[in-house]
Amino acid sequence: MKTRRIHKLAAWLIARDDIAITAHVNPDGDAIGSTLGLMLALRQIGKRCFVSLSDPIPKTYRFLPHVDEIVTPDRAPFPPRYVVMVDCVERERTGTARALIEGAEECVCIDHHNTSEVTDEISVIDTSAAASAELILLLTDALGGHLTRESADCLYAAIITDCGSFAYDSTTPDTFRLAARCAEQGIDIAGLNYRLFRERTAARTKLLGRALNSIEFLRDGRVALIQITLEMLRSCNATSDEVEKIINFQIETAGVEVALLAEETSGGTRLSFRSRDYVDVSAIAAELGGGGHKRASGAMTAFPIDEAIEAALALIDRALENR
Ligand SMILES: [Mn+2]
Numbered sequence: 001m002k003t004r005r006i007h008k009l010a011a012w013l014i015a016r017d018d019i020a021i022t023a024h025v026n027p028d029g030d031a032i033g034s035t036l037g038l039m040l041a042l043r044q045i046g047k048r049c050f051v052s053l054s055d056p057i058p059k060t061y062r063f064l065p066h067v068d069e070i071v072t073p074d075r076a077p078f079p080p081r082y083v084v085m086v087d088c089v090e091r092e093r094t095g096t097a098r099a100l101i102e103g104a105e106e107c108v109c110i111d112h113h114n115t116s117e118v119t120d121e122i123s124v125i126d127t128s129a130a131a132s133a134e135l136i137l138l139l140t141d142a143l144g145g146h147l148t149r150e151s152a153d154c155l156y157a158a159i160i161t162d163c164g165s166f167a168y169d170s171t172t173p174d175t176f177r178l179a180a181r182c183a184e185q186g187i188d189i190a191g192l193n194y195r196l197f198r199e200r201t202a203a204r205t206k207l208l209g210r211a212l213n214s215i216e217f218l219r220d221g222r223v224a225l226i227q228i229t230l231e232m233l234r235s236c237n238a239t240s241d242e243v244e245k246i247i248n249f250q251i252e253t254a255g256v257e258v259a260l261l262a263e264e265t266s267g268g269t270r271l272s273f274r275s276r277d278y279v280d281v282s283a284i285a286a287e288l289g290g291g292g293h294k295r296a297s298g299a300m301t302a303f304p305i306d307e308a309i310e311a312a313l314a315l316i317d318r319a320l321e322n323r
Contacts, residue, residue, distance in 0.1 A: 054095025
């Protein structure tokens with residue numbers, strides 16, 4: 001089934017040219033690595049194509065090969081006739097790249113998220129893939145291209161970001177098989193892992209220290225709370241980017257069911273939630289005007305930090321009681 005669809009998409013691409021490749025806003029490792037991987041495969045078979053993303057590339061991914069060639073949609077090198085959306089299916093999720101899609105003759109998707117939106121005959125949606133990059137590798141084969149050290153770097157980076165270095169439920173035997181094919185190209189496995197998951201700026205390390213020092217365990221240790229104030233960010237010389245991942249330390253504490261991280265901003269409070277087993281934090285975030293997944297969610301509120309925490313804790317308490 002999957003193979004047949006991928007061959008159909010490959011045939012569609014082989015018959016076309018002048019292609020833009022895009023992905024969702026706030027691009028992650030899979031969005032960036034998969035779009036670059038597809039660009040390299042299409043260039044191998046002589047296609048004119050480029051990658052265009054609405055938002056800037058986060059620092060973590062800026063070492064990937066060809067990442068400098070990614071342009072914002074207003075700087076497209078030519079008006080594309082066709083667009084491939086990677087790692088998302090909703091046109092709105094591509095941000096300003098929507099203009100490219102609207103100016104093109106046709107747009108298809110290749111994605112692994114659960115969705116019912118796509119009904120065309122060409123797009124490939126496969127929720128069994130741990131990353132869109134798995135599908136891009138199979139598409140590379142179907143196009144008659146081959147992996148290179150550069151495309152393997154991009155696709156391996158994409159795979160390990162989405163499956164948490166083979167730690168998430170989404171990891172399948174195929175994930176390992178496809179990652180192994182990347183490894184055969186001589187990629188720097190330890191180096192990629194370090195750059196994508198472990199390397200921190202000094203500011204981030206300092207902020208982490210202050211944050212962990214201030215952690216509060218509430219509700220018999222079932223709730224872990226961290227507050228990041230503007231003063232903490234300033235004193236560590238850290239930016240909002242550097243708050244990311246601190247919440248993992250909270251939820252990875254034995255006995256904790258819900259982690260709440262409240263970050264003070266100039267316009268209010270950003271709340272992040274994680275849960276371990278049973279609390280649906282997407283519902284909690286939704287009540288505060290945000291959203292996300294059952295185990296990871298967030299909301300931006302206009303409340304000052306104390307009030308935002310109070311509101312979030314009331315919802316968390318209700319969820320813990322309703323178990
Ligand atoms: Mn993905």
